[in-house]
Amino acid sequence: MSAENRAIVQRLYEEVWNKRKLELVSEIISPSHALHGPNIFGSSIGPEAYKRQLLVFLAGYSDLHFTIEDMIAEKDKVVACWTISGTQRGEYLGIPATNKKVSMDGMTIHHIANGKIMDSYGNWDALGMMQQLGVVPIFGHAKSLTAR
Secondary structure, eight states: OHHHHHHHHHHIIIIIIITOOGGGHHHHEEEEEEEESOOOSSOOBHHHHHHHHHHHHHHHOTTOEEEEEEEEEETTEEEEEEEEEEEOOSOBTTBOOOOOEEEEEEEEEEEEETTEEEEEEEEEOHHHHHHHHTSSOOTTSSOOTTOO
């Protein structure tokens, strides 16, 4: 079971995200799928919501690429540790294109049942990404608010 579940998650990152085969989203993501974690996209239930979130990323980062750093599968759970990289050539979450390359680490725990991803529990370094874009100062490089 773990090997099959691992293959489903691998397919999500390699085929859907990296090869942009959006037509596969409904084959991989359950109709009741929910994304748990930093919710910056609004509703996150089902394959259409998942596809909308993916398109938000691709609008800002047309060259976005997932690299799976590690994957652990046991029973009905698959943990993917990943790094995404890309160049912000389009608007992303209201931030105009910066043409800056970014890299962000994250981890997602996927719950699999009946051959589909039912839930995803994710966490990623959004602050680090915003710092790379120059939207948020890097700690130690900003003037102290308490300095006189």
